[in-house]
Amino acid sequence: MLIKYLRLLIYFTFFCLILSENNFKSIEYIPDVILKDLDKKKVKLLNISDNKFIVFNFWNMACEPCKKEMKFLNEFHKKYNDYDFKVISVNMDSPRSMSKVKKYVKSSKYEFEVLMDPRMNLFKKMGGSVMPFVVLADNRGIISNKHVGYNLGDEISLEEEIKVLISFNKDSIINND
């Protein structure tokens, strides 16, 4: 049974790899949703992400790896802010944990914007199922890559990817002109 299952899994993995290639998938855009920020103000996602290179990160208070990754995301947010880059952090705790979320964000001195997605609408629309979940999007609102999971060291690769994202799109804009 185990051998049969493994064989099936290998075939399916190849199938998934082929499907995940961009050639087989239509362009995916940032969804048009309205979320609330920590001060309960409504925020239209497309408005705050317009013409920006974005890293979305999805997390909740129980997710320890998410919290570790956020420390580095905050650094990237500050470091590349002049390059039209920003991090949008999306918390998925239920509203009843909002006081703890706000307290945590304040005490961690995070400078990025934190939005609340208690019904996990945006998370599911972007295809998330496991945290930490990071989504990269360019300044045209096109989603360029997604990452699931975090281990110390992954932030180095992510930073390289952010640099490529910013520079690649600048080049392509120049070329298009």
Add this chain to the structure above:
Amino acid sequence: MIKLKFIVLFFGIIHANINLNFESQYGSGSNVNDQTQDTTSYYYFENLLDINVNYRNLNLYTQLEYSNPPVYGEQIISSKNVASSYFVEYFNDFLMLKWGNIQTINNYGLDINMFQDQSIDFDNRIKGIELRYLPNDVVEFNYISGNGTFGTKSKGDLRVNDLNFDHKLDSYGMNIYSDFGEFSISSSSKKTFYDEGIYNTLSNSDTRFAIDLQDYISDPNYVNENSEVELNAINFSYSNTLGNFDIYIENSNNIYNKVLRKDDKDEEGYLRYFALSGDIFGMSLSYEFKDYYMLYYMPIISNPPTVFFESSSVLISRIQHNINFSDEIGHQLELSFNGKYNLSYLFNLSMGMKHSGIRNPNSFDFDEDFNIFYNVYESISFSDFFGSNGMDYTDEDFIAHKPFRNIYAEISRWNNNNSLYSKVGYHSHYSYDANSDKVYQTYTIPTQFVVGFKSKNSLTTYLEYQYTKNFDPFTFEEKEFLTYKHLALSYYINKIGSITYLRDEENITFLANNDFNKDNVWEGIELSLKISPTMQLSIFQGSQKGGLVCANGVCAVQPSFEDGTKITFRALF
């Protein structure tokens, strides 16, 4: 269901945004019963495919399942019920209309909090409609209606729900956003249908509702009849920011009839919650208060805040408090601040108990008509939780209130170049809840260390120690001492994956059996491969200790897993 598949296909053809999320779990080994030491084979094969389709203002979600059998729940192998969960949603700036499985929360969930959590096999969602209308920035109207079937287990270690209730919900309300704060008012009507004979199973089950049922005598003549419980609720909430502090108040007043009671007398119950959080003297502070009083009512749709510390530690989660949403009053205070040398501090205190007025089965009298009436235990206060005589398990009035007290302190630190993270905690948990066999005093030290290397690889260690003194739930005499050690040592190779060594040690000293000792060890190796940024394959070989897995105050027992293989594959594409 066939129509649904056509909708998925239709959206696929017209090039909508489609996200697919696949998870496959396979496990084959054996399971040892803690009580009888009997070994049974343990096997699961669960496959879930989430499909999310976005097309303009439409969003369609469906979860397809093939499980033979799943980790929890009924086996699904027929194409008829392969679409286990779905919804269609239409939205614009003013309107949100959803049809299908409704996962939603109103305010802090005192009245409505519906969600699915597969890790604890919990699903209280209804199938119906949800409508939210926002004509402007000041007001929002909402309406939710539908039916569902809620399943729970009479014994925690069952894999399939054996208690199922049909239920119905209708709710409408409005939110007002003003400069003076946010107000919300709503009204809801909930019905639960109990099949004949379910009372016997319920009253002998591990569910929190059973504990309430055991506390009052029901007429045995009604046991074999169907029963319908109807509840009508009025809910109010208010929140505002005042200076450095956020305040939140929510109140839900309920009128309902008791299950299996034929008299026309209605019960009155309430759920109350208050939270205050903010900064003071450079520290972050939050205080929460809960007062849940809904005697003899089994909440299905409602899922209010737990108001106690929920830890991600493996050993702490195994002894977590099992909340009684029908009868509990309690407080939680949390303080956190950053100190010198990058040190962060966290302190949490939480406690709770049943309301006073608990019937004492050993103390009764007769009235002039020779009808029996029971006296009640003397009331206690939260001051009895502290001091030299605090949490006194020899005081029968105190233990009758099923009190619990949690104290948690934690220090964590990142070093200057962010290559070393360390966290050490201390947790003390006292619980005297005889009905759910949670009568113990326990101390846990969870630690976590993460070291990052220049090669972008990292080493993560979770090392935890727990000592528990278990009491006999009837005599409250010391019964056994338990010591647990948990180690998870993981080496991560950047972009490739990780290898993890897992070890659990258990030592039990049975005091009633001449200090007889029993030792157990569970060991395993897990190999996790990162096939792509969104594709992961994990293979586990060995044994794993079972235990409670808890979320939102609801716990499920994960069975021990002996000498076997587990494979998990996750892909997002």
